Amino acid sequence: MASTATVAAPHPAAVPATETGIWSWITTVDHKRIGILYGVTSIFFFLVGGLEALLIRTQLIRPENKFLSADVFNQMFTMHALTMIFLALMPLTAAFFNYMVPLQIGARDVAFPRLNALSYWIYLFGGIYLLASSILKIAPNVGWYAYAPLTERPYNPGPNVDFYVLGLQIVGLSSIIASLNFIITIINLRAPGMRLMRMPLFTWMVLITNVLIVTALAVFTIAVTQLMFDRMFGTAFFDPARGSDPLIWQHIFWMFGHPEVYILIIPIFGIISEIIPTFSRKPLFGYNVMVFASILIGWLGWGVWSHHMFTVGLGPIADSFFALSTMLIAIPTGIKIFNWIGTMWGGAIRFTTAMLFAISFIAMFTVGGISGVMHSAAPADLQQNDTYFIVAHIHYVFFGGTVLGLFAGTYYWFPKVTGRLMSEKLGWAHFALTMVGMNLAFFPMHFLGLFGMPRRVFTYEYGLGFEGMNLLSTLGAYLIGVGTIVFVVNLVLSARRGALAGPNPWGAATLEWSIPSPPPVYNFREIPVVRSRMPLWEGDPARDGGIPHGRVEEETEQVTIAGTKIGEIHDPEEGENKMSTHDHGIHLPPPSYWPIVTAFGILLVFGALIFRNAEGALYNLWYLSLMGVGIVVVGIYSWAFEPGH
């Protein structure tokens, strides 16, 4: 093999060919293919979640509408949240993590390729499982936050909440497994010379996000496990009749739920921090502070959960604490906004679709941030809580933030994945429709809330002044729908007929742009050696087609906030990346079908428990979950002893 002593390009014969066919996708362990699978699946679920949103908005288009029944409406708003959060946005960020992180750090794959496949298959099965409940009209109907005791069997005897607990355990497991993988990949597989403080900001944000996922989802897993025991085995965790305090659910849920918000937005900070420097032709303003601010946001995210609970009566001291800690988060967030503005200031901005989405992200996310600060004033939140004002806020954060950021990322990285550029013309149309649509849909919601419309209502009465704004909002939602169709058309057409991109169509600075588009299966023929944050901007500007310098000498590990040095970031490897510059040649793990088998076992373990509350012969089907345990055990053993890994 090519494990000779030179930093040699691998022997041509050793370069594996790309395989094709369905079986090759099912057994793939290639991070790029898994990234594509994640991307396609999550865009599918994004469309499903959007459809659910359109059903909701159609019901609310006028007062006392009879388009949906109360029960179906309640299922739809619950599933809209679950689909968007767990099946569309988180996995779509995971698609970017999968595809881009190894490329950005100069690795040939993730640390555990088969685990990566496993987390995808679990996600897919869990998603189908939840979707099935929607189609059968027995979907969760208690809101994504599922407050006890409404979720207890006396109040919810049907299978709806069972789908919630089981589906989310499956999907949550997938996220935790994927996150372990990304954390280790980022910490351990960086190319020689890529110190932590030389990592692209996107990779940094992925690291922070995944630390939040492994911790926050663990908390959530326990909450849903307890709820599952309540529903399946009659335990008393959230049953007030047996002395339980139902607020415990709220505390645990939001202890997960708030970090979850950051799980959805921090990756976007990363995407934006890649796009803005590229299209401004300037390095990121205040890299160190950006990293530090994000760590701070992630950390503070654990100390604010009760700001979702200002109305439950925790007492003035707790309310004050959580109000102040929530306000504190606005500071690092504000720093980020202004650092992006600082990056663009004095730049040479090219308005590609990706850049347009990135700039509008800053604007829309600011709106969401401002209403966020408004909630942090706890007494004011007593009025705003559980009204459409909150709906407006979360949509400016999740749509104006996460979704716009993901659109930006898609336009930015699509050429890397497919080798072809997305159509800028369709991109502009998509952008315009989305921006007009989202502001039409979500801005009036601020007023609806302040003027007295509670959220999660399937109907509202005439005469409260809600008619016009709800109509506007619904029309806006339809516009977003049209925009999204344009987006999907653009994806499909561009993947086939888009202009050829070449390795670095945007003149970007990070490593993923140094290799062909689409990248070969082994990513890097030679593992690169990194000397700066912007390896592709190091060279001579004249030679590199006007791409500016990276100014290696200005890099520093110092963190200054408000002008004073508050610390220095030490790489754990004491400034030295121990990855050797010695290339051992390309060895990629062989494909494996054990991930999909194990994932199927996990689906059975949880999924079949749905039958425990079923009547008649169906009841016995729950024993399938024992079979699932068997499959998982077989899967794990075969996995552990699979040759070649």
Add this chain to the structure above:
Amino acid sequence: MSTANAAVHAAHPGHLDTSTGLDSRKMAFWTFIGSECLLFGSLIATYLANKGKSTVGPYPHEMVVDGKHVEGILNIPLTSFSTFILLMSSVAMVLALNYTQRGIRSKATLWLFLTAFGGSIFLGCQVYEFTHFWHEGLTLQTNLFGSTFYLLTGFHGAHVTVGVIYLLTLTTLSARGRIGPEKALNVEIAGLYWHFVDVIWIVIFPLVYLIK
């Protein structure tokens, strides 16, 4: 698996070409343990939050209900014994790793087996305890104590069970000579897991059994 890829693959046993110089599996395990800490942390937190809120007996510790003295259900001597055994199995684990690293196969196998054996005794005590409680009328459904107690200790018991199976697998491999010093990492990771399960029990035992 006989694809072109397999031919490309070349194993580099013992070669650690990573940014930190640490094996990725070991780091992954540490991260996994971090996640597990939050799992157990949440369970323990809910146990404590619901402590003393049961509306009917049996109760964990002796207490006075409506002027009457009610015996606690927990059997502290028995659990102290099983706790001791579990702690000792951690010592056995250390020895097993030591002998594996030194390549002394027979002793490594023996100590691996003894670790698993200790875990099995602990599990036996737990099964006895659960059955006993069941007969005393404490089920998952009885009260908040029943729910929180069984879920917390049962969740830990499930971890011990997985650990015992894991260790027995390693014992078998070691006996067949398939874990040489170069593969000591496999034992080390099992050890990480085992010590973690132990440490968690050291937290649970006083919180559940000793503090009233």
Add this chain to the structure above:
Amino acid sequence: MKSRSHSVGPVPPAPAPPGRKTAAWTLRALPVAAVLLAACGEDHQKTYPRSMYTPRSQFARDVLELQNLTTYLGIAVGILVFVLLALIMVRFRYRPGNPEPEQIHGNTRLELVWTLIPAVILAVIAVPTVKLIFETQQEAPANALKIDVIGYQWWWEYRYPVNGGRDTVVTANEIHVPVGTPVQLRMTTKDVIHAFWIPQMGGKRDLIPNKTNTILFTPEEPGIYLGHCTEFCGDSHALMRMRLIAHTPEGYREWLENEAKPAVEPTDSSLAIGKRLVTQSACAGCHMIRGTPMVGRTGPDLTHLAQRYTIAGGILENNAHNLTEWLRNPPEIKPGAKMPNLNLKEEEIRFIVAYLQSLQ
């Protein structure tokens, strides 16, 4: 509602409350909403009868003031960001032939500025926030009227202590209070979590099992104020509405005296048939009519049903037509309603409705 004997004062819109001294910068008269939608004061209340922008208690006014403060500061920050972005997009767009932009990695002084300014803005919000948190969660004064509020899927029960607390007057969905007296609501729920919210009286509070939450406010103007449950509570959460009726003190006393009486006896034979039908049918299992053998506790107290403006959790006007529709099939009007379709004959319904309408 011609037959109601007590005075409730003017039905909305109520006149604007007497102004309270406020710092000039709060500009209370100019809520953003008003600017954008040209709806202010009385007009605003007419168009948006459930809006928080027409406060009718000190609590609601203080909250609005804080809300406006955050709104103005927020808008200022928003405008700053939007203007900067617009400026950048115009000034720094790439034109072929431009020199490469200067490679700047950061600027300590600038970063200092945009760390400190948000911190100062937040401090400006934080101080009144904490102050108001403590103010709004004070102990009730000794003279406060204490009313127990109990939430059910999907209606409200109110329990008034009378005769020095020895007796209780129970009513549903419409809460009656006198103006000028502090009112403390002590709230809990019999099933799932609900939230009590009358925007014009102030913020909301959740009704939580095994817990009693309180809220304290002093209504200022007689009138009818609309509210809604604001914690998702199952199928008909959207139909869990309520109203607060603020009386003059005399009007309130009158109302309470009437409520404390047992139900009126039927005055003619057809009402007597109605009474017999109600008391001897399934109604008695859940409802109470004081002065009759009906002592059910799981549904709303019907003793003075005819005094109410609305039925069915505040969703229908209280009239013969709506009562008839409701009795025909409650779950059709209110999905998931605990009151089943009793399969009453049309004739029976007619007698029952007549009797219920006599319960003044």
